[in-house]
Structures are given as C-alpha cells and as structure tokens.
Amino acid sequence: GEDVEQSLFLSVREGDSSVINCTYTDSSSTYLYWYKQEPGAGLQLLTYIFSNMDMKQDQRLTVLLNKKDKHLSLRIADTQTGDSAIYFCAGVSGGYNKLIFGAGTRLAVHP
Amino acid sequence: NAGVTQTPKFQVLKTGQSMTLQCAQDMNHEYMSWYRQDPGMGLRLIHYSVGAGITDQGEVPNGYNVSRSTTEDFPLRLLSAAPSQTSVYFCASSRDRVTEAFFGQGTRLTVV
Numbered sequence: 001g002e003d004v005e006q007s008l009f010l011s012v013r014e015g016d017s018s019v020i021n022c023t024y025t026d027s028s029s030t031y032l033y034w035y036k037q038e039p040g041a042g043l044q045l046l047t048y049i050f051s052n053m054d055m056k057q058d059q060r061l062t063v064l065l066n067k068k069d070k071h072l073s074l075r076i077a078d079t080q081t082g083d084s085a086i087y088f089c090a091g092v093s094g095g096y097n098k099l100i101f102g103a104g105t106r107l108a109v110h111p
Numbered sequence: 112n113a114g115v116t117q118t119p120k121f122q123v124l125k126t127g128q129s130m131t132l133q134c135a136q137d138m139n140h141e142y143m144s145w146y147r148q149d150p151g152m153g154l155r156l157i158h159y160s161v162g163a164g165i166t167d168q169g170e171v172p173n174g175y176n177v178s179r180s181t182t183e184d185f186p187l188r189l190l191s192a193a194p195s196q197t198s199v200y201f202c203a204s205s206r207d208r209v210t211e212a213f214f215g216q217g218t219r220l221t222v223v
Contacts, residue, residue, distance in 0.1 A: 008151060031209050042115075042201055042214030043154075086151060092209055097146070098169060099203075101213055103153035 004102035006089050011108045018076040020105045022089030027070060029091035034063065037086045037104070039059045045072070046087070076107075084109045115214035119203050121165050124192040124222045132187040132218050134202030142205045143185040144212070145177065146171070154201065155213040160185055161208075192222045 003025040012018045024032065030051050035043040049056045049063045049072070056063045062075040078084055089102040118133045136143065139161045146154040146169075157168030160179040174196060176188040185204075189196060199219050205212040 004153075012119040024149075040217075042216050043203075043212075044214070045211045048211075049204055061151075098159060099205075099208075100156070101146075103151055 001053050003050070004089050004091055004100055006087075006105045007100035008103060009099050009106050009108070011110065012079050014079060014081060014111050016079055016107055018074075018079045018107055020074045020076075020087050020089075020110075021106065022072040022074075022102055024070050024072065024089070026091060026100075029066065031092055032063075032065065032072050033059075033090040033099075035088040035090060035101075037088065041087075043088060079107075081109045081111075083107060113128075115202055115213050115215040117200075117203055117218050119218060120216065122218060122220050124189070124220065126192060126222060128192050128203070130189050130219075131191065132202075132213060133191075134185045134187065134199055135183050136159065136185075136202075136204040136205075136213070138153060138203035138204060138213065139156065139182060140206050141182070142207060142212075143179065144203045145185070145187045145200045147171065147196075148217075149198050152181060157187065157200075189220075194222045196220065197222045 006022045014069050033048040034046040035056045036046045037043045050095045060077045086104040115136045116185045144159040145157040158177040160166045199217050201217050202215045203212040
C-alpha cells in the first residue's frame with residue numbers, strides 16, 4: 001500500500017516562496033493531491049496532479065512531480081499570512097479505494 | 112448545498128461509554144470515509160465505504176464499527192470508548208476513488 005511522508009514544519013517570511021515536499025512509495029498512484037487545513041476546519045483540496053504529468057501550475061501554486069524519485073512538491077509563490085495552514089500530501093493507494101495522507105506540513109508565515 | 116455534515120462538533124465521553132458519530136452528505140457520492148487526526152500523524156483511515164451496503168476496514172479499524180444503509184449516511188460507532196480514541200474525527204465523501212474528497216468540519220472527541 002501507499003506510504004506518504006512529509007516534513008512537519010516550515011516557516012517563511014511573507015512575500016517569499018514556500019516549498020513543501022512529500023515522498024510516496026506507491027508508484028501506481030494515479031493522482032497525487034495537496035490538501036489544505038486551516039485551524040479548526042476540515043481539509044480542502046488545493047490542487048492535484050495526474051501521474052503522467054511533471055508539473056502543474058495554478059496561479060500562485062506550482063506542483064512538481066518526480067516519478068523516478070517518487071517526490072512531490074508544492075511551491076507557493078508570494079506567500080501570504082492567509083497561507084498559514086497545514087498542508088497534506090495524499091495519494092490513492094494502488095489497488096485499494098483509499099486516500100492515504102502524509103502527516104501534514106505546518107506552514108507558518110511571518111512578517 | 113450543505114456538503115458533508117458531521118455531528119456533534121465536540122464530545123466528551125467516559126471510558127467504556129459508547130456513542131455514534133454522525134456523517135451525512137448531500138452530493139450523492141458513492142465513496143465515504145472516516146479518518147482520525149492525531150498530532151504528527153496526519154489522517155489515518157478508520158473505515159471506508161464504496162457504496163450503500165459495502166464497507167471495509169482502513170488502517171486503524173479496531174474499536175470502531177460502521178454501516179452504510181443509505182448513500183447519504185455513514186455513521187461511525189465507538190463500541191467502548193478508550194482514552195486512546197481521543198482524537199479529531201473527519202468524515203469525507205467523493206464521487207469515486209480518484210476525484211476530490213470533500214471533508215466535514217470534524218468532531219473533536221475526548222475520552223476521559
């Protein structure tokens with residue numbers, strides 16, 4: 001099954017770029033996702049990438065996928081205080097109907 | 112559209128008590144799941160369902176039961192609460208296994 005790992009904490013200055021990294025084990029994951037959780041709330045889908053893509057850009061967000069290294073990253077350009085949240089990487093476990101999440105990276109944005 | 116609705120939002124139980132966490136969705140989604148969120152451990156899958164009448168175990172099913180009698184509802188039952196079940200519980204639904212999962216607001220459960 002799928003195993004997903006992330007670093008737990010990232011601190012950036014407002015206006016800088018943030019890069020959140022994730023590694024996964026199941027190479028058959030068709031889609032890989034980034035979810036955002038704001039304090040006291042559930043998770044919301046931020047963006048996703050299909051496994052046959054290397055990169056996806058959506059406004060301030062850029063997702064990079066390195067299938068050889070099983071590495072996924074989320075870059076947030078011009079990071080704002082409103083981006084402070086926990087970001088979860090997730091993949092669908094191959095052969096199972098399960099969405100497997102990493103531990104989440106807490107992004108703190110300071111002035 | 113309400114999306115995914117969980118009740119209650121907060122609950123305190125004594126060890127050994129039982130209770131049911133409710134989850135309902137109004138999007139006609141086939142897939143529904145229950146996760147628990149613990150600090151530093153992300154979300155761990157408890158049980159999931161791929162349609163009415165069909166349920167299966169996730170990573171951490173012990174101590175929990177589910178049923179799926181309708182497409183809309185997917186309740187999670189704690190049979191005999193233990194302090195190790197203190198956590199935040201999230202219900203999610205999706206149209207299928209690869210599309211966006213929609214999450215409820217969570218239930219914060221404390222077992223004393």
